Amino acid sequence: MLSEELKNKYQLIIGLEVHAQLMTESKMFAADANEYGKSPNTQISAITLGHPGTLPKVNRKAIAYAIKMGLACNSEITRHNVFARKNYFYPDLPKGYQLTQDKGPICVGGTVPIQLADGSKKEVILNRVHMEEDAGKSIHLAEEADTLVDFNRAGTPLIEIVTEPDLHSPEEAYAFLAEVKKLVKYLDICDGNMEEGSLRCDANVSVMLKGATELGKKVEVKNMNSFRNVFRAIEHEHERLIGLIEAGEEVISETRTFDANTGLTASMRTKEDLNDYRYFPEPDLSPVVVSDEWLNAVKATMPILPRELHKKFVEEFGLPDYDASFLTESKDVALWFNELCSKTKNYKAASNWMMGPVKSSLNENSLDMKDFPISTDSFVALIALVDDGKVSYTAASQNLYPAMLNSTAESPLEIAQRLNLIQESDESSLKPIVEEVLAANAAKVKEYKSGKKGLMGLFMGQVMKQSQGKADPKVATKLLIELLKN
Ligand SMILES: Nc1ncnc2c1ncn2[C@@H]1O[C@H](COP(=O)(O)OP(=O)(O)OP(=O)(O)O)[C@@H](O)[C@H]1O
């Protein structure tokens, strides 16, 4: 572990390359199904395998998805798009080259907003988002020392989201990934599943003395299969690079691989054996031109974005930033909440319900908001029962709400009646109970009257007990104050 003092001497610089698999039905340049988890080598065609005489054809849906990402990040959309062949030899690359965008990525620049745990915010600057196709998958068999190849993944449409070297801590990198995942899910273009490899991240890391004007040499770390592991890999490189420099050793530009078991990285290849990819424009594809008409059609499919919903929840509903961030974390939650708030004006109560009981019950039952059984209409009725003093919040959250989860046929009022949860807010029926309590506690009443005002809580507790928790606290308090005056 390096001292804080040493860490403070250096500035950590991170640039991320995030690959997102697009959820199109077919592949980037062929009609074979784009489906995860199928039997090896069943989702392949002669085009994907690059057999002689076959010709690729661009999947326009994949292009539209990439444009959606660019629009969400306020990138500039390139109108004249050319694909290039990136040539290299690897067993899982059936054609011997990958189709990608070398010059002129489909989305240029743009930003992604992030927020850290301490509440600080920042716009991470993107270099570009470009299109490419995925390779197949090599499966290395440990025992037989053999390698098998599954080409199902080959040709899957990808976007590569490349940041500027604009991130400065593992926390920022983590927040960026979380935001990208959230965005692609809102846009419905990628499922964001890092374990299944639909979202993959390479981290470029360097350090430089604070105040230096030139970036240090970077290493690129690969093979992290979770956000947490990206965090760990950066943390490790941060320390390793400073250690190297402090020891007077040279940092080498290289690609390193992360080992999740040890938390360490190891060299894979250095810049010296850098591939010459011999990029050249793909001769079998004509340029893809994004017309105004097409661009507008894609714009029309844009969903409401988390940052827009966040703004609405804060500005229109008057909710704290914290609530808005929580509520927009998942698209399903945000949209459900948005609908709920079109039916109630008690936004803060609605938000508290979401952050408390709803969140807990979803977690406990490992449910998604998609499977949430209560309709927004019923939920509004629940909130109104509490607001009108008919059911106490305690009874509503502890008894009524759990019952609603299991009984969607009855209205909240019917359930509250069945469970005997309706509060007694009628003065005339509460008064005898209050009188009874005061009579039974004559000594305490005397103490109260001689100044021990703290006893109010005790009386209140007794009234609640006598009324089996159904006394409306407001009415009971009012009656107690009145009767204790005499
Ligand atoms: N000195 C540096 N320190 C940290 N990150 C850097 C530094 N210089 C560049 N980067 C980042 O490295 C990444 C470079 O990605 P890019 O895709 O452009 O090139 P590449 O890694 O050489 O290509 P490939 O896609 O073949 O891996 C960017 O995210 C960029 O911000």
Ligand SMILES: [Mg+2]
């Ligand atoms: Mg790259």
Ligand SMILES: [Mg+2]
């Ligand atoms: Mg790279």
